[in-house]
Amino acid sequence: MNSLLIVTLWVLNILVDSGGHFAFKLAAVEPAADATTLEHWRHMLGRPWLWLGIFCFVGEFVLWLAFLSLVPLAQGVLLGMMSIVVVMIGGRIVFKEHFTRPRIVGMLLIVAGVAIVGVA
Amino acid sequence: MSLKKFYLLGFVVLIAFDTFSQVCFKMAATHADPFMIDMAWVLRVLGEVWVYGAIVGYIGAFLTWMTLLRHAPVGPAFAASHLEVVGVMIISVPLFGESLSAWQMFGAALVVAGVICLAVGETSAPHVHP
Incomplete structure (x- = not known):
């Protein structure tokens, strides 16, 4: 029961963390490039993405506290590194960002490391 | 202050702020x-x-991060922003009595x-924005 709760909280943490980053990125890239800073911010504040991002990070604050109640700090932080990989895969899908060789190697190392820390 | 010292100090301060935040969370x-x-x-x-x-730790890390990004290349700055994990692993031993198994260390x-x-x-990849 406890380990199921830990895995659930871990997945939720990764989801809201990467979700928040995507929402901020979507908010940032949406307006026309030639807009002034003020117009840019006004546009972002009137659209849902920025608020979704803020909602995600507020949620993560509580979810992270819950997660750390159940796992040791060092392991928790190591497992949290998985969101780097999720953000990169999402970046590839949503924003057509490139996978260079160092990026692929880095992602594989992180996935392997997180898997070992989680299982061992 | 030389540029090298500035980077080094900036990275150490960034990792310290992030580590502090995580310790506070725990x-x-x-x-x-x-x-x-x-x-x-x-x-x-x-x-x-x-x-x-x-x-407070997050705000400190954010301000350090923005200062660093004005001068430092994004690659090393990215690494520094995630290497609080090293600081956390070191400090969680005396502070919380945690220990990692050999496999977990690996x-x-x-x-x-x-x-x-x-x-x-x-650092090395060309920044292509399609």
């Missing part, structure tokens, strides 16, 4: 024990002074190697 979580999925727990944990320490080394690999990739 302290808050420990003090608010036992964890329950209810509002009482949320209120209890948000009433812990440690939570606000974590926020996993941690892979994660750190992965982050460094990504940082090096960011």
Whole structure:
């Protein structure tokens, strides 16, 4: 029961963390490039993405506290590194960002490391 | 101050702020024990002074990060922003009596190697925006 709760909280943490980053990125890239800073911010504040991002990070604050109640700090932080990989895969899908060789190697190392820390 | 010293100091300060935040999070979580999925727990944990320490650490890290980004290449800065994991692993031994098994240490080394690999990739990769 406890380990199921830990895995659930871990997945939720990764989801809201990467979700928040995507929402901020979507908010940032949406307006026309030639807009002034003020117009840019006004546009972002009137659209849902920025608020979704803020909602995600507020949620993560509580979810992270819950997660750390159940796992040791060092392991928790190591497992949290998985969101780097999720953000990169999402970046590839949503924003057509490139996978260079160092990026692929880095992602594989992180996935392997997180898997070992989680299982061992 | 030379540029090299500036980077080094900046990275160390960034890692210190992030590590401080994580320690505060753990302290808050420990003090608010036992964890329950209810509002009482949320209120209890948000009433812990440690939570606000974590926020201070985040603000410090954010300001350091923005200062660093004005001068430092994004690759090493990216790595520094995730290498608080090293600071956390070191400090959680004396502070929380945690210990990692040999396998977990190996996993941690892979994660750190992965982050460094990504940082090096960011430094050398051409920035193409399709």
